[in-house]
Amino acid sequence: MATTDRHSATLALAHALSAAERGLPVIPLSPTKLPALPSPHRHDPEPAHCRGECGLLGHGVYDAASDPVAVRALFAAAPWATGYGIACGRPPHHLIGIDLDTKTAATGGTDSVAALRQLALQHLFTVPETVTVITPSGGRHLWLAGPPDVVVPNSASRLAPGIDVRGAGGYLVGPGSVSAHGAYRLAPGSAELAPAPCPSALLRLIAPPARPHHPAPARAPRGQGLVQFVLAAHEGQRNTRLFWAACRAYENGIGEALADALTDAAVRTGLTEREARATIASAARLTGR
Template sequence: MTAASPRGAWLRAYEAAHQAAARGFHTFPIGRAKLPAIRSPHRDDTAGAPSCRGACGRPGHGVHDATTDPKRLDELFDAAPYATGYGIACGRGTDPLLGVDLDRKHEGVDGVASLASLAEQHGFTVPDTTVVATPSGGLHLWFVGPAGAPVRNSAGKLAPGIDVRGYGGYLVGPGSWTPKGIYQFVERRPAAELPDALLPLMLPAPEPRRAPVYVPGPRRGAALVGLVKFVLEAPEGELNNRLYWAACRAFETGVDADSIGRALVEAAVSLGHPERAAERTVASARTAPVRTCA
């Protein structure tokens, strides 16, 4: 059994996925075609099943199965005997992973050159970060994005040969086997923060913000108190999403933004949210287009 064969790939993927999960990355098994390795439990269900993202408790929901729990990860790989790799979910947690996929497999397309040109055009430097080589000759760059920023998957939006993996997407983990080869680390270092100038290019096209809604004194105060309470009552795993939503709503009231942001950050921190991550989430909401705050 060798690491370069489908038989040996399962064990390699299993071990690498557990190592990534131990570092805080949400992982799940994928097959030789880089797609989820577990069939959907709803494949024979009637209408409505596609909306399930794992609430049913059964495996087979793709990236929504991704976990850092070693016991749950064992269960997923047990249900995926033909897995040859693993995916790493993007956009999760207080320091969400965002992936920049630099394509070189199409003639005349060079994602590496496109990123260098983009950096020069917008005045930013691509920081040293985790880099993974793909079997097709491309590169995956890992970044940490601000929590709550609505970065979605895209292909060629930034520039030719540059794809983005955001919330709802995933990166193929290093050590994964495909018929074309194995994904391997080029630079094994901590993921760097996404350059500030690069984030706006990844977000949806901005729309004009609605005019501030000025609420009379007592009602306005009650509304802000309600938003803080909304954050304090966040269910497990939803704290950052609630913080982002509450900040968006609060900034629309026209009340002093610094005071609002501080109150919401303090509410999140009181529940264990890292202060710096909470501040980044609130800052993202403060400048987000209206549509992304909805």
């Protein structure tokens, strides 16, 4: 390893350990800003959906740790790392990253900082003073703390062109990291800050809406269909329908429970209660009940 690379790797580990001391889970990053450790499943014939359950390193953000021993082990396995990533959505801060790109052709020439201010005016929230990391291209990463019971997904330019969101399953490049395009550094005045709570109005914009609760329709009482069958009887078929429904009820073990309801239905169609009871009793005898 070249002296410059070794120096960058040493600095990356030092910065990562400093972040870990604050409870932030970290992983080593390569100069491309990607996780430095290759997947142990990269040669598997079938795509693997493992998130570290196999016990091996190389699962990206799912390797992230804040224990200094674990952090040192991660960087020892990736001595070429020149930076570190901070996993979002994890305790204690449940970090949410607001990535503001610079005004480039990729953003359609949009000033993402101005776009965020416009969103704040439109939705009545204030962009809080918080940890801010300046990227090599001049962009900004705003660190916000999310509530533990809300899962914020990753998104790209969904809020506005040039504004990306880093949430659960994502990571932010930590300050002090060195990429192929330059270094990431804390903005002046934010070194001593903690991630500010995410404004509730902004959280509503970046978090998926709660699924509407549709209560399951109440199930009709068992045997209600047989009662309706009797109620639909016309003159000349009332006794036949009652007998058929009563037979089905007894065959299904609900004859006794349904006898009164069948009787009432038969009376409403024109039979007398005595006639209805006699027909139901015949159905019970026929079915062996």
